[in-house]
Amino acid sequence: MNSLVIFAQIAGAVALLLFGIGLVRDGATEAFGVRMRMALGLGTRTGPRAFLSGLVATLGLQSSTATALMTANFVDRSMMNERMAQIVLLGANVGTALTAVVVSAGLEAAAPALILLGYVLWRRGATVWSGSGRALIGLGLMLVSLTMLEHGTEFLRSSPQLAAFLPMLDSAWPVALLFAALLAVLCSSSLAAVLLISSLNLPVGLTVVMVLGANLGGAVPAVLATTTLGHSARRVTLGNLAVRAMGCLAVMPLAGFAGQALTQFPMPRTGLAVEAHLAFNIALALLIWPLTGPIARLVCTFLPDEEREHSQGPAWLDETALQTPLLALTGARREVMAIGDAVDQMLTLTRKAFHDSDTAPLAQVDELERRVDRRQQEVKTYLSRLGSSATEDEKRQSITILDYVINLEHVGDIIDRGLAPEVRKKVGLGLRFSDEGYQEIDRMFLMTQDNMRMAQSVFLSRDRDMARRLVELKVEIRKLERQSAQRHLIRLREGQANTRETSSLHLDILRDLKRINAHVISVAHPILDEEGLLVESRLRQR
Structure with missing residues (x-):
């Protein structure tokens, strides 16, 4: 019975730790998600900026897995190259280790104040305040969980059974490494695994080995989460897993020596496991950084780009389903999602052409635009033939689908007839934007692509909270x-030559991106209108 009570205490503490990590991640995403994604997308023009953006994003999200998924999505959408993505993930690994140092720095007494402040901010209701409040509550719960872990493992540290078991595990380091890796996979967090290891009284060498295992297992959830993405995205997470595996194999034979060296190193004591976690990831970043290019190419040879087949016609418009309105609407919705993906690809290719000063991607934009026009016309024709048995609610759904597909067609037109010619003009005349002007336009591109993805999710899920966030954007x-x-x-007034040459182009691109956002965000209007959350006019009431 005593053993069951101890197990329940430890399991409850780990569960509270994971819950706190999740609250911090969700709160930071709610409050600053768009800004973090923009910073991550804009912060990869140089290696140091890429490393710093990965570190900062992970400190905010409390999860290198979340940063890895964001980075893989950027690579999948051709918004980041694979070498820079590997540097971002090196920064993310160091960010996780720094988080462990902060959480283990003996701040447990501040937990009640953090939870109270978080609750006050959460009650304010606004998105930024609410998200920040949730993040502070999560951080407070993480500190509480560490206190619970310390009390729960106190009996284990003095247990004669554990004292007899540890020499066996200490003599089988590969088994210990795999056990710690499995623990990190089950927790979906290397941070949680390292903090749990830190709460146990383990021999020095075994502690370092189990920290290595936690680092190895921490890379696995991102690999599993990207299995449905393209090969370029999967190469990013697989490369990160390979880098961590090589680091573990190199350090494991020296674990005892490394542990003894860390205990002698003059630094604030936060626990050997936490210190080994930080030292390993800093050393790995320094050693692997110069090799990120060859590693990216090596992973590419094992997982080359797949051949993508583009459908020439509608894939989901089943003629036999027209007499069953629910089935017909489901098929039409899936077809419109595919059209939205094509428009998103057009935007990605246009940004790539702008970024690389290369008009080659714009040829595919022309082809995609013709496809979008044809397929949206087929959707409109299909829904106009919906069976007479359709209910009023189903008719309203069909109108919502039509509104969205028409807006997608307008977005395609703006890209093909507005942005693409503007990029061709930039390349053809050899125009160069000022650094500030380029960053401003690229930021608008990134936010527009993010809004396009969020609009697709809102259209599919009809989630009210996500629709509200989209309109706020x-x-x-x-x-x-x-x-x-x-x-x-x-x-212009300061007389900058680059600004004068690109003046009309800069303003035209900004205008077109703003128009695209207006069409994309309109997908949220019917959802919020049904809830009575929209007003008729933006005019202030007298």
């Missing part, structure tokens, strides 16, 4: 466009 887009135009005019 429209205000940010409007502010970003206005601020960029104002900064551009200031640079």
Whole structure:
């Protein structure tokens, strides 16, 4: 019975730790998710910026897995190259280790204050305050869980059974490494595994080995989560797993020596496991950074790009389903999702052409635009023939689908007839934007791509909270466009040559991206209108 009570205490502490990590991640994503994604996308033009963006994103999200998934998605959408992605993940690994240091720094007494402050902010209701409050509550719960872990493992540390078992595990380091890796996979967090290892009284060498295992297992959830993405995204997470595996194999024979060296190193004592976690990831980053290019190419040879087949016609518009409105609407919705993916690809290719000053990707934009036009017309024709047995609710659904597909067609037109010619003009005339102007436009591109992905999710799930966040982003887009135009005019007055040459192009691209966002975000309007959350006019009431 005593053993069951101890097991329940430890399991409950681990569960609270995982819950706290999840709260921090969700809260940070709610409050600063768009800004973090933008910072991650913009922060990969140089190696140091890529490393720093991965580190900062992981400190905010409390999860290198979340950063790895964001990075893999950027690579999948051709918004980041694979070498820079590997550097981002090196920064993410160091970010996780720094999080462990902060959480283990003896701040348990601050937990009640953090939870109280988090609750006050959460009650304020606004997205940024609410998300920040949830993150603070999660951090407070993580500190509480560490106290629970310390009390729960106190009996184990003095247990004669554990004292007899540890020499056996200490003499089988490969088994210990795999056991710790499995623990990290089950927790979906190397941070949780390292903190649990830190709470046990283990021999020095065994502690280092189990930290290595936690690092290895921490890379596995991201690999599993990207199995449905393209090969380029999967190469990013597989490369990170390979890097960690090589590091573990190199350090494991020296684990005893490394552990003794760390105990003698003059630094604030946060526990050998936490210190080994930080030292391993810093050393790995320093050694692997110069080799990220060859590693990316090596992984590419084992997992080459797949041949993508593009459907020439509708894939989900089943003629026999027209007499069953529910089935017909489901097919039409899936077809519109495919059209949205094509429009998203057009936007990605246009940004790539702008970024690389290369018009080659724009040829595919022309082809995709013709496909989008044809398929959206087929959806409209299909829904116009919906069976007479359709209910009023099903008719409203068909109108919502039509509204979204028409907006997607408008977005395709803006890309093909607005953005693509503007990029061709930039390349053809050899125009160069100022550094500030380029970053402002690239930021608008990234936010537009993020909003496109969120609009697809809102269309499919009809989630009210996500729809509300999408509409709130429209205000940010409007502010970003206005601020960029104002900064551009200031640079003009200062007489910057690059700004003068690209003036009309800069403002035209900003205008077109703003128009795209307006069409994309409109998918949220019917959902919020049904809930009575929209107003008729933006005019302030007298």
